[in-house]
Amino acid sequence: MMTGYPREQIRRTLADPRLQEAIYSATGRLMEHRRQVVAPEVLPDYQELREQARRIKEHTLENLDAYLEQFEAQVRARGGEVIWAKDGPEVADFVLDLARRSNARLLVKSKSMTTEEIGLRERLEAQHFEVVETDLGEYIIQLAQERPYHIVAPALHKTREEVGEIFSQRLGVPRENVPERQTRIARTVLRQKFLTADIGITGANFLVADSGAVVLVENEGNARLTTSAPRIHVAVAGIEKLIPRAQDLAVFLKLLGRSATGQPLTVYTSILSGPRRQGEWDGPEQFYVVLLDGGRSRVLADRDKRQTLYCIRCGACLNHCPVYRRIGGHNYPWIYSGPIGKIASPQFQGLTEDPWLPFASSLCGACAEVCPVKIEIPRLLLELRAEIVKTQAREGQNRWERLGFRLWSWVMTRPRLYEALSLAAGLLAGEGSDQGWLRQLPGLLNAGPLRAWLDYRDLPAPGRSFRALWRQRTARVRE
Amino acid sequence: MPARVALFVTCIVDQFFPRVGLAMAEVLERLGYRVDFPEAQTCCGQPAFNTGYREEARHVARHFLSVFRDAEYVVVPSGSCTSMITRHYEELFRKDPEALEQARRLAPRVWEFSQFLLEVAGVEDVGARLPAVVTYHDSCHALRELGIREGPRRLLAKVRGLELREMPASQECCGFGGTFSVKFPEISASMVRTKVEAIHQTGAQYVVSVDASCLMQIQGALNRAGSPVRTLHLAEVLASR
Numbered sequence: 262m263m264t265g266y267p268r269e270q271i272r273r274t275l276a277d278p279r280l281q282e283a284i285y286s287a288t289g290r291l292m293e294h295r296r297q298v299v300a301p302e303v304l305p306d307y308q309e310l311r312e313q314a315r316r317i318k319e320h321t322l323e324n325l326d327a328y329l330e331q332f333e334a335q336v337r338a339r340g341g342e343v344i345w346a347k348d349g350p351e352v353a354d355f356v357l358d359l360a361r362r363s364n365a366r367l368l369v370k371s372k373s374m375t376t377e378e379i380g381l382r383e384r385l386e387a388q389h390f391e392v393v394e395t396d397l398g399e400y401i402i403q404l405a406q407e408r409p410y411h412i413v414a415p416a417l418h419k420t421r422e423e424v425g426e427i428f429s430q431r432l433g434v435p436r437e438n439v440p441e442r443q444t445r446i447a448r449t450v451l452r453q454k455f456l457t458a459d460i461g462i463t464g465a466n467f468l469v470a471d472s473g474a475v476v477l478v479e480n481e482g483n484a485r486l487t488t489s490a491p492r493i494h495v496a497v498a499g500i501e502k503l504i505p506r507a508q509d510l511a512v513f514l515k516l517l518g519r520s521a522t523g524q525p526l527t528v529y530t531s532i533l534s535g536p537r538r539q540g541e542w543d544g545p546e547q548f549y550v551v552l553l554d555g556g557r558s559r560v561l562a563d564r565d566k567r568q569t570l571y572c573i574r575c576g577a578c579l580n581h582c583p584v585y586r587r588i589g590g591h592n593y594p595w596i597y598s599g600p601i602g603k604i605a606s607p608q609f610q611g612l613t614e615d616p617w618l619p620f621a622s623s624l625c626g627a628c629a630e631v632c633p634v635k636i637e638i639p640r641l642l643l644e645l646r647a648e649i650v651k652t653q654a655r656e657g658q659n660r661w662e663r664l665g666f667r668l669w670s671w672v673m674t675r676p677r678l679y680e681a682l683s684l685a686a687g688l689l690a691g692e693g694s695d696q697g698w699l700r701q702l703p704g705l706l707n708a709g710p711l712r713a714w715l716d717y718r719d720l721p722a723p724g725r726s727f728r729a730l731w732r733q734r735t736a737r738v739r740e
Numbered sequence: 741m742p743a744r745v746a747l748f749v750t751c752i753v754d755q756f757f758p759r760v761g762l763a764m765a766e767v768l769e770r771l772g773y774r775v776d777f778p779e780a781q782t783c784c785g786q787p788a789f790n791t792g793y794r795e796e797a798r799h800v801a802r803h804f805l806s807v808f809r810d811a812e813y814v815v816v817p818s819g820s821c822t823s824m825i826t827r828h829y830e831e832l833f834r835k836d837p838e839a840l841e842q843a844r845r846l847a848p849r850v851w852e853f854s855q856f857l858l859e860v861a862g863v864e865d866v867g868a869r870l871p872a873v874v875t876y877h878d879s880c881h882a883l884r885e886l887g888i889r890e891g892p893r894r895l896l897a898k899v900r901g902l903e904l905r906e907m908p909a910s911q912e913c914c915g916f917g918g919t920f921s922v923k924f925p926e927i928s929a930s931m932v933r934t935k936v937e938a939i940h941q942t943g944a945q946y947v948v949s950v951d952a953s954c955l956m957q958i959q960g961a962l963n964r965a966g967s968p969v970r971t972l973h974l975a976e977v978l979a980s981r
Contacts, residue, residue, distance in 0.1 A: 266924075268926070271927065275926055275927070275930050285934075583912055583913045583931050583934075584927055587927055587930045587931065620791075620792075620919075620920065621923075621924055622917065622920065623880070623913050623915055623916065623917025623918075623920045623921075623928070623931070624790060624880070624881075624917055624918075625880035625884070625912075625913035625917070626881070626884035626885065627884070627911075627912075627913070630884055640831070643789070643790065646790070646792030647792045647793075647794045649792060650791070650792035650793055651792075662791075663793070666791065666796045667796060669787070669800075670793075670797075670800050673782040673783045673785075673799075674782070674799055674800060674802075676779065676782055683755055686755075698959070698960070698963050710919075711922075713922040714921065714922050714960070716925055716929075717926070717929035717964065718929065718932070718957065718960030718961050718964050719960045719964050721956055721959070723755050724758070725758060726755060726758060727749050727753055727754040727758035727761040727777075728754060728777070728779060729758075730758045730761075730762060731761070731762070731765075731777050734762070
């Protein structure tokens with residue numbers, strides 16, 4: 262069950278006070294910002310909006326085939342093209358072919374988890390194209406040759422000093438630790454890239470079926486430049502990004518910025534449909550939307566767990582997760598970290614690929630409380646745990662734990678045996694008094710789960726049980 | 741005829757915190773209830789359910805249902821176990837209509853201790869007295885699955901001599917999480933460390949919660965840190981005079 266759990270790596274993260282402080286305070290700020298803008302006095306219909314968002318997503322996925330076709334027809338009608346891609350390599354093949362056909366050399370990208378998911382940048386770079394991330398956080402991550410730490414804030418774990426170091430090493434500029442000046446450095450480099458790029462690649466926050474539109478929300482304006490400066494725009498999006506109507510944006514835009522960063526709206530919201538039309542003086546000459554399956558139709562097939570696909574990538578569940586807030590984003594096996602990653606990874610990557618993942622939760626429920634589309638993350642974690650246990654039983658794995666729970670259930674349905682064993686435990690602990698605490702256990706007992714507990718915490722010593730004391734008490738009352 | 745209340749003390753209280761069960765019985769008797777302890781009770785099945793062992797959990801949950809079938813009220817010193825019975829049995833017995841029916845019949849009679857006092861007994865002041873500074877930890881399942889937030893604070897406010905000082909992030913998990921605490925002890929310990937710091941910031945002598953399992957985690961960590969702060973279950977506070 263713990264196969265693949267990166268215990269040592271996680272211990273290192275936990276033992277790094279600078280990193281701990283960076284994660285905890287950055288996520289704490291995002292929590293506080295969100296709290297202020299979803300408060301009842303600011304947004305009285307917040308709970309209704311969540312419910313509505315969930316229902317729209319549910320309805321869309323229920324009728325996804327129809328909406329996808331409608332979307333495609335609408336994009337075509339506006340002079341754009343839709344490309345259907347089964348997986349990452351198919352997306353990369355399309356973009357590579359397009360780049361070659363159009364003699365492109367430089368591609369600029371805006372932040373997109375979907376392209377991170379399929380490693381698009383790396384695939385293009387492997388074919389000797391220059392690909393530049395233009396979101397500041399993502400640019401830092403690209404220069405540092407890492408992967409995003411957080412769905413919304415890719416460089417959340419980097420201090421300003423580290424960013425200064427990365428810039429000076431990779432860009433050959435003097436070390437600069439003031440964020441505003443660092444931004445200016447990035448801006449100078451990136452402006453040049455925007456102006457000379459041939460293709461702009463973006464993701465999509467939403468795809469609108471009734472108008473064939475790609476919707477992008479951002480704060481830096483880099484996505485807007487990515488979609489307007491180069492002559493070709495390619496949007497890569499998972500098929501679950503569909504919403505039926507433009508007016509549904511009224512629900513989702515209200516929720517997304519608030520849940521992600523605590524902004525009532527992000528600084529820029531771009532609604533893009535089709536290439537530049539006659540008489541228009543900006544916009545790309547060619548407009549492509551690549552619709553990625555990438556395992557989504559398989560997830561869709563499970564009527565219960567398909568709600569995983571409702572996710573609008575706001576990152577609120579990460580910010581509120583006490584586990585993410587300590588182990589950070591790089592200890593999760595896939596690009597999607599935090600609670601949403603814990604339910605998405607097993608479904609996309611395979612149930613037993615990282616069997617420990619759905620178990621790495623205290624089931625506190627903070628994620629579900631803040632999810633803007635009300636994904637029942639804790640319940641799905643329980644569901645996935647049961648599926649993993651079942652699969653492992655079939656494959657003869659995890660024998661000891663299974664035996665343990667079988668014995669446990671046997672004892673727990675035999676009250677007398679249960680009492681006898683609890684009495685024995687009390688004697689073994691050598692502790693007659695109530696509520697003593699043990700710091701360690703002798704020899705052989707100091708193993709397994711007991712040891713895991715005692716490595717960090719004292720353990721209550723089993724003394725006289727409640728039922729023993731209750732009998733005494735009842736006897737006293739009778740006298 | 742006074743109403744009869746059956747205690748489900750939970751396995752953790754039975755094994756490790758018997759005083760919590762006694763305190764709960766005392767408070768209920770003071771309010772005029774006749775308190776029973778059905779001796780065949782063991783556990784609600786949550787440890788297996790949360791670890792993915794549904795069949796084993798069902799086995800134990802059926803036993804629970806048979807023990808408490810005829811109870812007028814079942815009162816539980818744990819939000820987590822209450823929620824297991826009143827909410828998660830629904831999921832657990834999805835494909836067992838007979839047990840599902842039993843669970844549905846029993847669920848409305850199963851109460852977490854503080855909710856029982858406020859909503860069934862209809863009391864806020866149970867006549868308790870504890871001259872001390874306390875802080876309250878919101879246990880996750882009580883808070884997010886049963887909506888228990890103000891109730892325990894209202895009960896504490898009526899305790900004579902008691903001063904409640906809120907800790908920062910009282911709603912953040914203590915890191916117990918059942919088998920999570922021993923499968924991922926390093927993460928669990930890091931979570932409780934934050935909780936211990938928050939408790940210390942208040943200067944409180946006691947930290948109070950409605951779940952003994954959280955208190956096991958918190959007290960275990962307080963002890964290990966050499967802290968003089970003690971944990972108390974809400975029932976223990978309300979039983980003191």
